[in-house]
Amino acid sequence: MRIFVLVKQVPDSTEIKIDPRTGNLLRQGVAAIMNPEDRHALQAAVELAAQVGESSVTVLTMGPPQAIDVLTEALACGADKAVLLTDELFAGADTWSTSGVLARAIQHLGGAHLVLAGRQAIDGDTAQIGPQVAEALGMEQATYVQEIEYLDGELEVERRMGEHLERLCLPLPALVTVVAELNVPGHPRLDLLLLACQDRAPIEILNAADLGFKAQEVGLAGSLTEVVETFSPKSARETEFLEGSPAEMAAALLGRLKAAKLLHKGGLE
Amino acid sequence: MTIRIDQQSCDGCVRCLAACPYGGIDIADGKAVLNLRCTHCGTCLDACPQGAILSDAGTRRIPDFSEYRGVWVMAQQEAGGLHPVSLELLGKARELAEHLGQDVSALLLGDRVEPLVGALFAAGAQQVHLVEHPALAGYRTLPFSRAAAQVIQSQKPEILLVGATPMGRDLAPRLARRLGLGLTADCTGLEIDAQERILRQTRPAFGGNVMATIVGRYSRPQVATVRPGIMKPLPPEPGRQGRLLRHNVHIPSQDLRTTLLKTIQVPRSGVDLTSARVIVAGGRGVGNMAGFALLEELAGVLGAELGGTRVAYESGWIPHERQIGQTGVTVRPDLYVAVGLSGAIQHRAGMLDSRFIVAINKDRAAPIFDVADFALVGDFSKIVPAVISAAQEA
């Protein structure tokens, strides 16, 4: 079975800080990591490949050259091959454009029986790439998947749909996006990690022309949406800092809450 | 795409620095220069009054979309009824349609779902496009995409709003890709641009630390998803009538290969943060389960529900249904007590409409204080017990 895993390099948003004076992002030293849910997708791919046998796991990412690091990590977690789609022309791509490039790359690389991806990336939270790649490749899809079983050329998956769970039987080829409940990803292996940093590592690098794209078909130029404005949300609230010891702060707070009629005898209603 | 800055025409006004979401531009010797963080995304292009920022992207022709009219809402279902988000979106759709001078329609897909039509009219739909088909009994991606695509292609709406439920987030991107449409996920603000008469879609972006306004100039309908709880429904007008339009669709057997084996109801935890009047929420700074036990005690004293951030959920301190923010639930209680959470935009997006916000954090620079009414700076493990005993005495 040929399995592809879509991964994304994202800023570790838990480390991002905002300059309290200017309100700007403090980006220096913010680590770039593999999108957390993609680690679960990769783990599932490696496990499925071992279970099914005669399988390959190819991990695919589109990004700037430094996105190579997530591929290195993926190889260290057991992927067989990694492909970096990088080109200045890809910059500014929306999900329409990105999904088109990823789908074309999967075809270029021989097609897939199964594509796995994290449900969404923590820097965008769109959850759009999975279904859009599935559509572009004409595959079955299942999103929000928390359990995968492979049975004779079909997948049985369990997905979380808000208030209920669904068990689906999917024929292949299919694309599945996964949530963290699926599994516990292992740590990378040091030997594979060091191997993946070497020239002979099984990493392929493709640009727009390799995939047969013209400049105007990819990146911002090939996107259907564009960002026209960015801003830091400003709050209209007047913040009152309550000072003093914990007990003094607590007393002041309770006073304010009472005055705002938020507090009644015996606690809040 | 590649960005270049023409050093001749740059006057060092720094407007591009503010526009760049990545910090990719520096000023050196009074001129803007790109640094290594520049991703050539093009967001800065329109910010330069001198036209000194150049790109290799040619000016794109905007096709003629004059025949696309109407603001549509995908009528999503849940347990045999309409999902509340559909009614919320009809409220927003009415506002957008009035700006455009157009009608509001609901798109209702299912098997024997006509009884729901009245509720859509009552919630603000002027027309309901109804597709009934046995293959649409219960949501499955491919039949729903097929049916929705056929109706949208023939009816040509200008805008389509979809609730960002798991079903909406499964369907909308599939549909958008099939029809070649731009799509913006999880919008927190929607408005019509006065000049261009296009949909301005605002959402947290770039790692959730800035808001971005996004437009789709090159495809119709413009599609946006919106999370439940963000928009307000109109007061229902029972008995209100509208036009019902039925559509027939062809769903080929190849769309039916995925089978639903069974549906399992998750035992309801009884947690509904969206209707809670008081919420106590914790984040990374709470540190561990023992910290959350303290918050639970505070919640008990205040008659509050307990919630938390994405980090709190991922650390296993709270179950997913108690996660508040962009990837959790959106809440608007009377009182929101934020403890040990910094207040990233992703979290703020889910609680900003709370009537009163109290923040307890030891980092005075934490952005949560920007949106708080009352700020308590210090170690939560000392302040929270003090608040508990003060509240018990009150």
Next chain:
Amino acid sequence: MSGKTLNLKAKVRPPPRIRSDAPRMVRQVFHRFTEEEVIPRAQAIDESRAFPRELFKMLGDMNAFGVRYPRNKGGAGGSTTIFCIICEELARGLVSLAAEYAMQCLMGTNFLFHYGNAEQHERYFLPAMKGEKVTAFCMTEPDNSSDLTGCKTSAKRDGEDWVINGVKTFVTNGPVADLFTVLVQTRPGSRGKGLNFCLVPREAPGLSVSRAFATLGTWSTEMSELALSDVVIPAQNMLLPPGTGMRALLSIVAEIRTMTAALGLGLARAAYEASVRYARERYQFGRLIKDYQLIQAHMANMATNIYASELMVRDCCARIDRGESPLNLSSMTKYFVCETACNAADRATRVLGGYSYSMDYPVQRYYRDSRFLLYGGGTHEILQSTIGRTLLR
């Protein structure tokens, strides 16, 4: 889209050779391992005063113990640079885990790997790489430690076998080890010439291991005494050709000292980072304490010494990886960096004030653990005299 247009077309270009930088990737992976797995458990492990088997097995699953050995022999194909990065990152979380890790990678398995036969590799080395067997290294004796030529543990030939008698002490991992590499004297009175290393399995009759010592710091690194009383081992367990013991030991001395320095660097960073975090959060008299000059002086001192330490460790690693044996430079590095660690831990206790005196916060552990670094890998008194003696030779 505004403005003028540049003319740039999609061009067919040769694929660039883009690869990740190995040291940076290793640091990233073990940084995350430390953040996710070590730091959350560190306090509990320390207080349990027990060998952290769960984390040890995790490191085995990552093939981290194989860092110094080639890939085709069960190792990971790394280098001293990579090894020391891992030591440093682990020490940032918990020095005792890092010390146990380093023991298993270096002293505990080095002679087994280089001089052991295929059966010994199968039986001990490969399980050690997986974290399933624990190894220990026994040099120090109650009467002599740094003066190895004074080794009194004797090995006497008895037909095909060797009979070992003697006492070893301060054996790191002693109470939990499955295999000991023991320094013995085969020709009493020969000073260095008769030194050799032999493998003694835990189950060998005549071997007794004491209970773990109570120690000031590195509580979860169990250390004990080892008594060998007529312990019989087969000839193949005497690892080195006669007369090569001293040379074999010297081959890893620079690496041991550099590794110990890397542990110190990790600890110094932990102390510094805790201080920075606290100084940015703590208010006194209406100001963050970071705005007080005496706090700033602590930070400046710690950061400067950490920077120098980093360069020294990196340079020694690079020299060892080039095939040099920087004996004196590694002594200077161990001396400087571990003093830096003790100093940084001390300063951290001053920045954090009462919070560093409480056993509920990690700074007290940094302070206690920093003392371990003064003795492991050579006391600073001896190191200073060997450095000076070598310079003046």
